[in-house]
Amino acid sequence: MTALVRAACVICAVAAFSLSVWTYMDVSMFGFPDGYITDYQAAADTPLTVITWIFAGFGLLFVALAFSPLGSRVRAFAWLAALMALIFVATAGYVGVPWYFGTHLGLDNGIGG
Numbered sequence: 001m002t003a004l005v006r007a008a009c010v011i012c013a014v015a016a017f018s019l020s021v022w023t024y025m026d027v028s029m030f031g032f033p034d035g036y037i038t039d040y041q042a043a044a045d046t047p048l049t050v051i052t053w054i055f056a057g058f059g060l061l062f063v064a065l066a067f068s069p070l071g072s073r074v075r076a077f078a079w080l081a082a083l084m085a086l087i088f089v090a091t092a093g094y095v096g097v098p099w100y101f102g103t104h105l106g107l108d109n110g111i112g113g
Helices: 002-028 039-067 072-104
Strands: none
Touching (some): 002 072
16 A cells, blocks of 8 residues: 555656646747737736646655655545645646636637637
8 A cells, every 4th residue: 555655646746747847838938939928928927837836846745745754544645635736726727727817807818810
């Protein structure tokens, strides 16, 4: 059981760091290729940057859970709670931010003809 939970923590750490890099790359490409920043991109820059750092923090949390001297039951409950929080933040970042700034506020995202 301990090895299984440690492996799950390592897998979640890799996933969290991957989400962090992916979100950072999305934010860093705002304005590409002509440098024009749309209203949507200007508004979503700060929330997505914060979410990028939160993903990196979750990666560090999962690494700490994997290699800390905890009991297997405590580690499993902590891993499950951290995983649920990671899913919530990922949903907020990839569904909530585009919905709020793009659909709800109706900011120009540069798509159109």
